[in-house]
Amino acid sequence: MKILHISAECYPIAKVGGLADVVGALPKYQNSKKDVSQVIMPFYDNKFTKEHTFSEEFKSTLKLGEIEIDFRILSLNNNVLGFDLFLVDIPELLFKDYVYSNDDTERFLAFQIATLNWVLTWEKKPNVIQCHDHHTGLTPFMIQESLKYAKLNKIPTIFTIHNAQYQGWFSHERVGLIPEFDFSKVGLIDWGGSINPMAAAIKCAWRVNTVSPSYMEELKKSANGLEWLLNEESAKCVGILNGIDTDVWNPEKDTYLIKNYSIKTVQAGRNVQKKWLCDEFNLDIEKPLFAFIGRLVGEKGSDLFPEVFRNALINKDISILLLGSGNKEVEEQLEKLKEDHVGNYNAYIGYDEKLSHLIYAGADFLLMPSRVEPCGLNQMYALRYGTIPIVRSIGGLKDTVIDIEEENGFGICHENVTVSEIIHAISRGLDLFQNQTKFKKIREQIMNIDHSWDASAKEYINLYKSLKG
Numbered sequence: 001m002k003i004l005h006i007s008a009e010c011y012p013i014a015k016v017g018g019l020a021d022v023v024g025a026l027p028k029y030q031n032s033k034k035d036v037s038q039v040i041m042p043f044y045d046n047k048f049t050k051e052h053t054f055s056e057e058f059k060s061t062l063k064l065g066e067i068e069i070d071f072r073i074l075s076l077n078n079n080v081l082g083f084d085l086f087l088v089d090i091p092e093l094l095f096k097d098y099v100y101s102n103d104d105t106e107r108f109l110a111f112q113i114a115t116l117n118w119v120l121t122w123e124k125k126p127n128v129i130q131c132h133d134h135h136t137g138l139t140p141f142m143i144q145e146s147l148k149y150a151k152l153n154k155i156p157t158i159f160t161i162h163n164a165q166y167q168g169w170f171s172h173e174r175v176g177l178i179p180e181f182d183f184s185k186v187g188l189i190d191w192g193g194s195i196n197p198m199a200a201a202i203k204c205a206w207r208v209n210t211v212s213p214s215y216m217e218e219l220k221k222s223a224n225g226l227e228w229l230l231n232e233e234s235a236k237c238v239g240i241l242n243g244i245d246t247d248v249w250n251p252e253k254d255t256y257l258i259k260n261y262s263i264k265t266v267q268a269g270r271n272v273q274k275k276w277l278c279d280e281f282n283l284d285i286e287k288p289l290f291a292f293i294g295r296l297v298g299e300k301g302s303d304l305f306p307e308v309f310r311n312a313l314i315n316k317d318i319s320i321l322l323l324g325s326g327n328k329e330v331e332e333q334l335e336k337l338k339e340d341h342v343g344n345y346n347a348y349i350g351y352d353e354k355l356s357h358l359i360y361a362g363a364d365f366l367l368m369p370s371r372v373e374p375c376g377l378n379q380m381y382a383l384r385y386g387t388i389p390i391v392r393s394i395g396g397l398k399d400t401v402i403d404i405e406e407e408n409g410f411g412i413c414h415e416n417v418t419v420s421e422i423i424h425a426i427s428r429g430l431d432l433f434q435n436q437t438k439f440k441k442i443r444e445q446i447m448n449i450d451h452s453w454d455a456s457a458k459e460y461i462n463l464y465k466s467l468k469g
């Protein structure tokens, strides 16, 4: 079977968050003697595209409203990704040094139209098209309703919701950007008076999935306005837990690490990384190191960090290290906090892939007090590297972390996102660290947990097989 993934992000080409990690791994695990899984994404102006060469596969023109735009489909030369990669080159819209901006409606519509124009020319059409998040949410509608794509309307479509907070809304005044369709069907793209690509995808895709089972259930109660729709469409909705790419995220082989390690050498290996982090960020290696890696946005609970950290650091018996960027006010407060807690706290405001790997391999605990977490990959990376996750039990975090007080538990969980509950969770971490026998036992236990994509990739293949085009 031939599967085509359409996505705005794909690791290592362009990454903003976990979407890239998923699209850069899942196809690799789906490829087999029987199945071919491919990815198409925009051609951005970034480090990866500068350092690699590409061949032209196809060249044509697309119509975005009244405007005609030239585009090319490129493929990656000397591809070692483990799946075929195609890129849509539209210089004036997509070839930018960023992934998202405020003209995304035009940019991602043009991307989807170019993709479908190209697929129309394929002799052997894909057996399934999987669209990821709202940037590709109008594809199922266009396949089903746009006159131009009538030849594709037997191809089953899957829509994967990585994050339902962002839905890609735009006004009906711009409906002319979408290739011509029978206007009596305009209700399919509407939700609450705007064009809503995520709602359109939930209505038109053959199947809809979230990236964890719990998130699917939570969305039926709270989905930024889409609850009713998800309940209505629940028969075609399912939650499939993400996996992790165990080639990239493997402490035994990770090329970003200073010293690789296995379960047998975990203590020595992790000490090297922790020492490097403590030297680099002026922290005390003897104290338990609590870290956070991620986007500084409300969903991750990051607005509470300044107060949480200030309180948690009062007794000076722990260290905290943060890697992230996002909300400017939070960034400033986190920067300022450094002055008062020299030696116990530090933060790198920005994005740094290498540093993230070193933190997973050197911190003792990883904090994830998320308000919303569709899946969360960080906790799975932490587990694999032997860092104990401290999480709020929600979405994918609820599906992957069991509290130490429960049978076979290995993490620290809290129910609510409040300053006091996060501080309490950190103090439970400190207690655990002081019991080194238990701490080390749990560390070995978590490194053995298998979150590789094998099982979930098969679940997707079974889902595709249940659809007959």
Ligand code: ADP
Pocket (backbone or CB within 6 Å): 016, 017, 018, 019, 021, 293, 294, 295, 323, 324, 325, 350, 351, 352, 353, 356, 375, 376, 377, 378, 379
């Ligand atoms: P989300 O997609 O909501 O941001 P995930 O947990 O699914 O959350 O994935 C986040 C991914 O982005 C992980 O690979 C994490 O290591 C990475 N990441 C997030 N922020 C940073 C940062 N500032 N520097 C390096 N990597 C980061």
Ligand code: GLC
Pocket (backbone or CB within 6 Å): 017, 018, 019, 022, 162, 163, 211, 242, 373, 374, 375, 376, 377, 396
């Ligand atoms: C989104 C979610 C995150 C998930 C990722 C990959 O960005 O916020 O929880 O892990 O997508 O599916």
